[in-house]
Structure formats: structure tokens, C-alpha cells
Amino acid sequence: MSLTTEALAAMVRDDSVHKRVYTDPEIFALEMERIYGQAWIYVGHESQVKKTGDYHTTRIGDQDVIMVRAADGKVHVVYNRCPHKGAKVVPDGDGCTGKFFRCPYHAWTFKLDGSHLSLPLKNGLEGTCYDPANPDFSMKAVARVDSYRGFVFASQSAEGPDLKTFLGGVASSIDNLCERSPVGEVEVAGGTFRVMQKSNWKVFYENLHDTMHARVTHESSFVAAREEAKEIGEMPFELLIMDGNGEPYEFWEKLELRAYHNGHGYMEAIFDPAAATRDPVSREHFAVLTEAYGEEKARQIMGMNRHNTIIYGSGSPHTVFQQFRVIRPISVDRTMIEIQTFRLKGAPDAVFDRALTYANLINSPSSNVMPDDVEVYKRCQEGNQTRGGDWVSLHRYLGTDKETPDGMVSTNGTSELPMRNQFAAWKQYMLNPAKTPTQADNKEADRAAA
Amino acid sequence: MQLLDRSFDVSTTPVAGATLSLEAIRGVEQFLFREARLLDERKFAEWLALWTEDGRYWVPRFHDQANPFEQISLFWEDKMLREVRVRRVENARNWSQQPLTRSAHLVGNITIEGLDAAGHLIVRSTLQLTEWRIDQRQLAGSVFHKLAATEDGGWKIVLKRVNLVNCDDVFANLEVFI
Ligand code: FES
Numbered sequence: 001m002s003l004t005t006e007a008l009a010a011m012v013r014d015d016s017v018h019k020r021v022y023t024d025p026e027i028f029a030l031e032m033e034r035i036y037g038q039a040w041i042y043v044g045h046e047s048q049v050k051k052t053g054d055y056h057t058t059r060i061g062d063q064d065v066i067m068v069r070a071a072d073g074k075v076h077v078v079y080n081r082c083p084h085k086g087a088k089v090v091p092d093g094d095g096c097t098g099k100f101f102r103c104p105y106h107a108w109t110f111k112l113d114g115s116h117l118s119l120p121l122k123n124g125l126e127g128t129c130y131d132p133a134n135p136d137f138s139m140k141a142v143a144r145v146d147s148y149r150g151f152v153f154a155s156q157s158a159e160g161p162d163l164k165t166f167l168g169g170v171a172s173s174i175d176n177l178c179e180r181s182p183v184g185e186v187e188v189a190g191g192t193f194r195v196m197q198k199s200n201w202k203v204f205y206e207n208l209h210d211t212m213h214a215r216v217t218h219e220s221s222f223v224a225a226r227e228e229a230k231e232i233g234e235m236p237f238e239l240l241i242m243d244g245n246g247e248p249y250e251f252w253e254k255l256e257l258r259a260y261h262n263g264h265g266y267m268e269a270i271f272d273p274a275a276a277t278r279d280p281v282s283r284e285h286f287a288v289l290t291e292a293y294g295e296e297k298a299r300q301i302m303g304m305n306r307h308n309t310i311i312y313g314s315g316s317p318h319t320v321f322q323q324f325r326v327i328r329p330i331s332v333d334r335t336m337i338e339i340q341t342f343r344l345k346g347a348p349d350a351v352f353d354r355a356l357t358y359a360n361l362i363n364s365p366s367s368n369v370m371p372d373d374v375e376v377y378k379r380c381q382e383g384n385q386t387r388g389g390d391w392v393s394l395h396r397y398l399g400t401d402k403e404t405p406d407g408m409v410s411t412n413g414t415s416e417l418p419m420r421n422q423f424a425a426w427k428q429y430m431l432n433p434a435k436t437p438t439q440a441d442n443k444e445a446d447r448a449a450a
Numbered sequence: 451m452q453l454l455d456r457s458f459d460v461s462t463t464p465v466a467g468a469t470l471s472l473e474a475i476r477g478v479e480q481f482l483f484r485e486a487r488l489l490d491e492r493k494f495a496e497w498l499a500l501w502t503e504d505g506r507y508w509v510p511r512f513h514d515q516a517n518p519f520e521q522i523s524l525f526w527e528d529k530m531l532r533e534v535r536v537r538r539v540e541n542a543r544n545w546s547q548q549p550l551t552r553s554a555h556l557v558g559n560i561t562i563e564g565l566d567a568a569g570h571l572i573v574r575s576t577l578q579l580t581e582w583r584i585d586q587r588q589l590a591g592s593v594f595h596k597l598a599a600t601e602d603g604g605w606k607i608v609l610k611r612v613n614l615v616n617c618d619d620v621f622a623n624l625e626v627f628i
């Protein structure tokens with residue numbers, strides 16, 4: 001195989017990356033093993049599986065998995081495969097399987113942690129190695145499952161850092177999202193959009209903190225919003241959220257880009273003490289948070305003015321408008337985005353209304369903003385298949401980023417630090433062959449889950 | 451915010467019957483055909499003029515979705531947002547509209563359903579839509595129009611609700627009106 005460790009290492013330079021990382025199906029297959037086979041990946045939120053037997057299907061890299069709630073309240077993540085002939089045990093989507101899983105093919109049944117329950121006409125297996133305790137007769141659990149404030153992550157590798165360590169400084173974005181609820185809890189609500197992009201998954205991650213593209217790529221939508229505002233004589237919320245991309249370069253330069261280990265990071269505007277009282281919805285929200293946390297903390301929570309956060313491999317939570325764009329790689333040139341919206345428990349209804357409006361206007365397939373992003377991603381995908389050059393530039397503000405105790409911070413908000421940071425993580429994963437979980441690991445995981 | 455006005459009647463179940471002359475029914479049919487044709491010809495300014503001031507364009511995300519207030523929608527647009535969409539797709543730097551989206555709407559099975567509480571005419575039709583922009587795709591579904599009679603004997607759209615057969619599916623971008 002051409003993909004030796006040396007070859008992979010040579011694809012990532014300090015200031016650029018080889019275009020093959022976006023276009024080579026072999027590299028994609030290796031990413032599924034070495035990144036998605038090792039990292040903690042967001043599966044879903046506990047609120048998506050409220051009662052015993054509720055399940056939600058999704059993908060960890062190229063693997064179909066089921067997140068399911070067991071009778072003891074625990075959330076399990078198992079591969080969607082029956083150990084008999086391999087049929088997917090539940091159809092894609094959300095549902096409730098009751099007290100156990102039952103395969104539609106030959107009625108083998110499994111407990112909600114995937115372990116074997118029973119099968120019809122057991123006498124036919126007499127004299128074989130059939131044993132309910134033998135993992136070969138169970139649905140396989142993903143090696144590790146953990147949740148952070150209701151956000152369920154799973155790792156296909158039995159080894160590696162725990163979830164909290166993996167998230168590092170970026171956990172503070174999940175904290176801020178939850179603290180925007182007066183009781184510190186959120187739930188997925190209002191439905192999920194799924195949007196297909198014709199580009200490699202990494203392009204989207206890079207774009208999330210690409211501040212230099214906003215006023216160029218999004219000219220059609222911010223100009224449309226501004227023209228409309230001029231015509232009607234006001235700039236309501238619906239237009240304001242499209243207008244932001246048109247900020248001048250000086251605005252973007254002042255933002256701060258945070259980079260953490262494992263490719264994570266967030267983009268932060270300067271703390272905005274006025275955020276709490278800017279408009280009626282925020283004022284109402286602020287009053288509720290003040291009652292719960294005291295005025296100072298409430299002002300701090302609402303002033304934490306984060307734009308996109310990146311949890312590399314999982315996607316991008318948006319704390320201010322309570323969204324999570326979950327990024328699912330489909331193939332080397334196809335990426336599916338699942339867009340979740342959250343209700344802040346105990347917060348005024350108007351806050352959820354605003355989150356839904358934001359989802360409808362910015363993140364839905366009919367968004368006026370996103371198609372221009374999707375178009376330029378596709379152009380990168382196609383341009384990178386020409387012989388017109390091999391390297392993709394990551395030069396902007398190279399060498400100026402400052403180290404912090406837990407990562408790096410930009411000195412200029414247009415730095416390509418986030419991309420360099422993502423590729424540093426990419427390289428680390430890709431040079432580290434994934435250990436296929438062994439049966440021993442599985443037993444370990446079963447014990448831990450029990 | 452107009453979009454959050456829950457008093458807007460999105461129901462498409464008639465509360466009273468409607469008796470229309472054959473000629474009036476032909477008028478309604480022609481109105482629907484013309485509306486679809488304006489979209490196919492990208493005559494968006496004329497299309498925008500078909501609506502009442504307060505009219506809403508709705509494409510639910512879910513089958514039998516009760517309203518656009520508790521759940522997300524594929525489209526939920528008032529006059530302002532319809533205008534913004536038109537301004538965007540007509541902007542010279544509309545990268546994602548190069549080439550433009552082209553469409554052919556086939557409108558059929560038109561039935562007069564009755565009247566809503568405010569006396570608007572509820573009309574149901576079936577839509578087959580071929581859309582092309584680099585890739586070709588097929589969209590299909592049932593469409594409910596609520597129409598207000600105008601003084602000159604014509605119609606204006608109060609509500610257009612498009613129930614796509616695949617509303618809860620994965621989508622590539624939906625850039626122009628369905
Ligand atoms: S494939 Fe599942 S029981 Fe046979």
C-alpha cells in the first residue's frame with residue numbers, strides 16, 4: 001500500500017497540507033479507522049432517548065450504530081448488526097424497541113446493552129459453542145460510551161484518554177450551552193435537519209473558523225439582507241443573522257481563535273457585557289438566569305459570545321442560538337450534516353422560538369447563507385482533483401499564535417491556526433494505527449456497562 | 451416578529467364548503483398553473499406579487515406537521531423572507547446559482563376543498579417537480595393553497611403549503627421556491 005507512515009506524515013507540513021487528504025478514497029478509509037475508530041465521537045443527546053427502549057440511530061464514521069436507553073437509565077451504544085446473519089436490527093431513525101431488541105429476520109433477541117437474550121428452538125444449537133455469554137451471539141457494544149452533561153459520545157477504541165480529557169478546553173462551550181438554561185439542562189427539540197454536501201468532511205471543519213471567507217463567499221446573502229432592511233426601514237433578527245457575514249475585515253481580525261488538543265477549538269468575540277440586555281428576548285432570558293445564578297454569573301453566561309465551536313470529529317455546537325451541526329463523513333467527497341436544535345429547560349419560550357428561527361434561516365437546506373458555503377466546498381473538492389498544484393495553503397499568521405496552558409490562541413482573528421491545529425491532530429491520529437478492539441476489550445466494556 | 455405570530459391560521463382543513471361556478475374553477479386552475487410557470491421562468495418579481503401582504507409560504511419538515519412554531523420547517527417565509535430569497539438568487543455574486551437552478555413544475559389533480567374560517571378558498575393539488583442545478587432531482591408532494599379573492603375577480607395567495615413526500619429526508623440545498 002502506498003500509504004506508509006512516512007507518506008502520511010509528509011502530507012502535513014506546518015504551513016500547508018497535501019490535497020490528497022481531501023480526494024483519496026484510501027485516505028478516507030484510513031481516517032475511518034484511525035480517526036473515527038479512536039476519537040470520542042458525538043452520538044446524540046440523552047434527551048433523544050427518554051424512555052426505556054427508545055433508540056436513535058446514527059453513524060460513527062462509517063459505522064451504523066444505535067444509541068439506546070436501558071431500563072436502568074443507562075444509555076448504551078451498540079453496532080446496528082445482528083450477530084446471526086448480520087441484519088441491521090433496527091431501521092434507521094428514531095423509535096422505541098421496548099424491553100429488548102428483536103431481530104426481524106430470525107427473532108434472535110438482545111438486551112438493551114446488546115447482550116444475548118434468547119433465540120427460537122435452542123435445541124438446534126445443542127452441541128455447538130452456543131452460549132448466551134459468548135459475545136459471538138450478542139450485538140456488539142461500541143468499546144467506550146460516556147456522556148458530558150447529557151451529550152453522549154462513544155469511542156470505538158478501548159484505549160485512549162477519557163472523554164473529559166479528550167474534550168479539554170472545548171468542554172466549556174458545552175458548559176455554556178447548558179448554563180444558558182436556569183436549571184443547567186438542555187434537550188434536543190423541534191426536529192433535526194439533514195443536509196448533504198458534496199465535499200470532504202475536513203473542508204467543513206476548516207471553514208467553521210475561516211473568518212476570511214465570510215464577506216466574500218456570503219456576499220449574496222448579506223447584501224440581500226441589507227437591501228431588504230433598507231427597503232423596510234429596520235433590521236429585524238431574521239435579517240441581522242444574515243448581515244453579520246458582511247462585517248469588514250477589521251471586525252474579523254479582532255476575534256480570538258482558541259485551539260485545543262485533538263483539533264478542537266472555538267471562535268470568540270470579545271466578551272459582550274451588553275449581550276444580556278440588547279433585545280427583549282435576551283432581557284427576559286437574563287431575568288430568568290439572574291434569578292437562578294445571580295446577576296454577575298448571568299451576565300457572564302450571556303456575555304460569553306462564542307460563534308462556532310469545533311469538537312473535531314463530531315461537529316460544531318453553537319451556544320448562543322443553541323444548535324449543534326453534527327458532521328458525518330459519508331465518503332471521500334460526501335458529508336452529511338445533522339443539525340440539532342436545543343431547548344434550554346426552564347428558559348422563556350421566546351428563547352426556543354429564536355433558536356428555531358435561527359435553525360430555519362441559517363442551518364436548514366433552504367438557508368440563504370449555506371448554499372454559497374456548500375458551493376465553495378464543492379469547488380475545492382473539484383479543484384483539488386486537477387493537476388494544477390498539490391498543496392493547500394495554511395500560511396496565514398503562521399508562527400504568531402501564542403501557547404496557552406491548554407492549547408494555543410491566535411493573535412489575529414484571521415489566523416489559519418484552527419486549520420493548522422486540526423491537521424496537527426489529524427497527523428497524530430493517522431500515524432497511530434488503530435487497535436481493533438479485541439474480544440477481551442469487549443468483555444471489559446460489557447463489564448463496565450453492567 | 452411576524453413569523454412567530456401563532457394566530458396565523460395554517461390549517462388546511464375546510465370549515466365550510468365552497469360552491470364555485472365551472473368558470474370560477476377554471477380560473478383557480480389557471481391561477482395555479484400560472485404561479486408554477488412564473489417559478490419555472492424565474493419571474494420572481496411577478497411571483498412575489500401573487501401574494502397577500504400577510505401571506506406565508508410553508509414547506510413542513512414532517513408529515514402532518516401541526517404548525518411551524520414548535521418544530522423546524524424546510525421553508526417558513528413571510529413577505530420579507532420571500533423577498534430576501536429573491537434578492538439573493540438574483541445577486542450577481544450568488545456563487546451557488548452559477549449555473550442557475552432550473553425547474554419544471556407539473557401541477558395536477560386540482561380539487562377545491564372548501565373554505566377556511568376566514569373564508570379563504572382552500573385548493574389542493576399534486577406537484578411533480580423536476581429541478582436541475584448540476585444534478586437533476588425529483589421532488590413531489592401535495593400542495594395546499596389558501597386563496598383570497600381580489601376585487602377584480604382574481605386571487606392572491608394567503609398560504610401555500612407544500613407537503614413533500616420526502617420532507618423528512620436528507621436534502622441538498624433548496625435554493626429556490628418549490
Ligand atoms: S439475522 Fe438476525 S436473527 Fe437471523
Ligand SMILES: [Fe+2]
Binds near residue numbers: 207213214217218373
Ligand atoms: Fe460560511
